[in-house]
Amino acid sequence: MYENMLRGDARMDEGTITVRVYRFDPEKEAAGRLEEHRVASAAPLSVMALLARVHELDASFCCRTATCFKGKCGSCLVRANGRDVFGCTTLVQPGETVTVEPHSRFAVVRDVVVDFARPLAAGKEAAE
Ligand code: FES
Numbered sequence: 811m812y813e814n815m816l817r818g819d820a821r822m823d824e825g826t827i828t829v830r831v832y833r834f835d836p837e838k839e840a841a842g843r844l845e846e847h848r849v850a851s852a853a854p855l856s857v858m859a860l861l862a863r864v865h866e867l868d869a870s871f872c873c874r875t876a877t878c879f880k881g882k883c884g885s886c887l888v889r890a891n892g893r894d895v896f897g898c899t900t901l902v903q904p905g906e907t908v909t910v911e912p913h914s915r916f917a918v919v920r921d922v923v924v925d926f927a928r929p930l931a932a933g934k935e936a937a938e
Pocket residue numbers: 876877878879880881882883884885886887896897898899
């Protein structure tokens with residue numbers, strides 16, 4: 811959905827990673843939106859590290875805390891640039907932009923946090 815929007819500006823400042831995070835509070839809002847943050851980094855960072863930095867910048871942003879960091883437990887599942895991925899093992903290079911949304915197969919609790927006990931019906935995506 812947002813992938814085409816990212817292609818035109820994938821390379822920006824080499825010491826910065828642009829992170830667009832999905833924000834949605836189902837108790838207060840009818841629809842989600844993207845919010846942009848810039849994270850200073852000269853080295854690649856995992857999507858989970860980027861989400862933690864966004865949380866440091868804005869404590870109201872909700873994301874899970876990764877636990878295994880090995881791509882095994884699945885607690886870090888999110889959608890990055892339109893693909894469902896393990897956030898702990900997916901790296902973003904300095905100068906790139908990443909859009910992080912809830913994993914497409916589960917109901918959104920808030921922001922990028924999903925309820926793994928509530929899978930969505932086939933054909934329905936979390937961030938619509
Ligand atoms: S933290 Fe366990 S799979 Fe990513």
